Amino acid sequence: MKPSTRRRLFRGSLYVILVAAIAALLLSANWKEIKYNFLDVEIAKQLFPAIIITAAKNTVVYTAIAFAGGLLLGLLLALMKLAPVGPYRWIATAYIETFRGLPALLVIFGFAFAVPTAFASWDPPGGSASSGLIGLILVSAAYIAETIRAGIQAVPAGQREAARSLGMAPGWTMISVVLPQAFRIITPPLTNELVIIIKDTSLLFIAGMALGDRELTVFARDSLSQFGNSTPLIVAGLMYLVITLPLTQLVAKLERHQNRGR
Amino acid sequence: MNAQESAPAHPAIEVRNLHKSFGDNEVLTGIDFHVGQGEVVCVIGPSGSGKSTLLRCVNRLEEPTSGTILVEGIDITDPETDLNKIRTRIGMVFQQFNLFPHLDVLDNLVLAQRRAKKRGKTEARRIARQNLEKVGLADRADAFPSQLSGGQQQRVAIARALSMDPDMMLFDEPTSALDPELVGDVLAVMRRLVDEGMTMMVVTHEMGFAREVGDRVVFMDGGVVVEQGKPDDVLGNPQHERTRGFLSKVL
Ligand SMILES: Nc1ncnc2c1ncn2[C@@H]1O[C@H](COP(=O)(O)OP(=O)(O)O)[C@@H](O)[C@H]1O
Numbered sequence: 001m002k003p004s005t006r007r008r009l010f011r012g013s014l015y016v017i018l019v020a021a022i023a024a025l026l027l028s029a030n031w032k033e034i035k036y037n038f039l040d041v042e043i044a045k046q047l048f049p050a051i052i053i054t055a056a057k058n059t060v061v062y063t064a065i066a067f068a069g070g071l072l073l074g075l076l077l078a079l080m081k082l083a084p085v086g087p088y089r090w091i092a093t094a095y096i097e098t099f100r101g102l103p104a105l106l107v108i109f110g111f112a113f114a115v116p117t118a119f120a121s122w123d124p125p126g127g128s129a130s131s132g133l134i135g136l137i138l139v140s141a142a143y144i145a146e147t148i149r150a151g152i153q154a155v156p157a158g159q160r161e162a163a164r165s166l167g168m169a170p171g172w173t174m175i176s177v178v179l180p181q182a183f184r185i186i187t188p189p190l191t192n193e194l195v196i197i198i199k200d201t202s203l204l205f206i207a208g209m210a211l212g213d214r215e216l217t218v219f220a221r222d223s224l225s226q227f228g229n230s231t232p233l234i235v236a237g238l239m240y241l242v243i244t245l246p247l248t249q250l251v252a253k254l255e256r257h258q259n260r261g262r
Numbered sequence: 263m264n265a266q267e268s269a270p271a272h273p274a275i276e277v278r279n280l281h282k283s284f285g286d287n288e289v290l291t292g293i294d295f296h297v298g299q300g301e302v303v304c305v306i307g308p309s310g311s312g313k314s315t316l317l318r319c320v321n322r323l324e325e326p327t328s329g330t331i332l333v334e335g336i337d338i339t340d341p342e343t344d345l346n347k348i349r350t351r352i353g354m355v356f357q358q359f360n361l362f363p364h365l366d367v368l369d370n371l372v373l374a375q376r377r378a379k380k381r382g383k384t385e386a387r388r389i390a391r392q393n394l395e396k397v398g399l400a401d402r403a404d405a406f407p408s409q410l411s412g413g414q415q416q417r418v419a420i421a422r423a424l425s426m427d428p429d430m431m432l433f434d435e436p437t438s439a440l441d442p443e444l445v446g447d448v449l450a451v452m453r454r455l456v457d458e459g460m461t462m463m464v465v466t467h468e469m470g471f472a473r474e475v476g477d478r479v480v481f482m483d484g485g486v487v488v489e490q491g492k493p494d495d496v497l498g499n500p501q502h503e504r505t506r507g508f509l510s511k512v513l
Pocket residue numbers: 284287289307308309310311312313314315316
């Protein structure tokens with residue numbers, strides 16, 4: 001067989017498999033049930049505007065808080081991990097390895113219920129939702145710390161040397177020369193962290209929340225029981241995509257931009 | 263400044279019995295070296311002979327393993343010495359320029375003036391513009407380093423070092439990373455500094471430059487100073503076999 005014939009046959013069979021799989025899926029689905037249970041326009045309409053002004057808004061607010069907190073704590077941990085003093089490095093390493101190794105759901109659950117039991121004085125404003133949010137901050141900080149550390153180390157040594165040779169102190173060198181360049185390098189992975197946090201705010205459901213504190217997933221689940229219909233899941237899913245898709249597109253664009261050389 | 267202070271009581275740089283190892287690799291094996299006030303010393307030698315390491319020890323970008331380094335009489339290996347302060351008096355120019363890519367040209371010159379010399383914004387900018395003028399790049403103050411040619415970047419780097427009002431300048435192969443047609447502009451700026459009486463230590467492969475403006479040429483090989491003297495003597499009539507071998511390859 002000629003190589004070109006073989007190639008054509010191979011591609012042809014790939015298409016055949018694909019079409020067969022889609023056909024099997026479409027034929028086996030219960031379309032009446034799907035239309036009735038997932039795509040009920042009347043129910044979808046009733047979700048508005050609450051799904052935007054409460055649920056999506058809270059998802060965004062929780063994301064902003066968790067990302068900002070994660071950035072601050074992550075930066076601190078990254079600097080600790082690069083510290084000249086051993087114990088700082090050990091603590092940072094232990095923290096990062098622990099929180100990257102634990103399921104986020106478990107940590108959030110722990111802060112919503114276990115920590116308040118262990119420490120009677122633990123009572124953050126905002127109740128159990130914000131306790132859970134603290135868990136989310138602690139987990140995301142572990143990932144963000146590693147990203148920031150990698151960014152700092154990716155700044156060429158000559159940059160630090162130039163700053164130091166001009167008489168700038170180590171602190172100023174870090175703040176004015178190294179960190180601005182590090183954050184430029186890590187903008188794509190940091191944006192990815194942000195997308196992950198958006199999705200992980202859904203884990204806050206385990207903490208339980210007051211009506212006005214509900215974010216998209218809790219809101220969808222409550223509406224699902226309320227209407228006895230799965231349409232709210234579809235609408236909430238679309239809301240997540242509305243938030244995350246522009247960001248993932250932005251990451252792709254940034255990466256292309258960086259690959260072209262800044 | 264009164265007359266007594268400005269009198270050159272000490273050599274600008276004095277290195278005594280300097281040893282430097284990276285792990286097991288002893289790169290400098292007992293260097294004695296000095297640069298007088300206002301003197302221009304060119305350091306030549308084969309790649310890997312320790313020229314950069316010596317230069318970098320002078321402002322302690324490298325930690326000496328043993329030995330003494332005095333800058334204007336101040337022992338910079340003494341842990342009590344304020345390194346940041348000393349470094350503002352020693353301008354350094356790197357082979358790879360090392361401009362700050364996230365800052366425009368003016369801010370490259372302003373940053374350390376503000377952070378290390380604690381100058382006000384207006385003063386720092388004025389001094390920055392003066393020095394850009396001096397290297398012929400006054401019109402590129404708003405450009406970013408990536409928008410400049412290598413030769414322009416290196417002149418900005420020189421202006422950045424000069425903006426700290428250093429007493430001396432260290433150059434580590436300032437023209438080695440440049441396209442040949444851009445070397446001349448950088449050397450012209452350096453010549454001008456020589457004419458102004460700047461104390462300079464220049465690691466270079468530009469033998470023409472060394473001969474023309476150097477007060478002294480130092481030949482290093484294998485981590486020691488093999489030979490030094492007037493440029494015409496060292497370059498024209500080398501006494502050591504190793505110097506002759508090196509010069510026959512580069513001249
Ligand atoms: N940071 C470093 N770590 C380990 N070895 C080094 C380092 N810097 C320089 N060296 C070694 O020291 C020797 C001298 O280097 P260098 O001073 O750069 O020589 P030159 O500038 O004369 O070419 C080389 O063998 C080099 O590999």
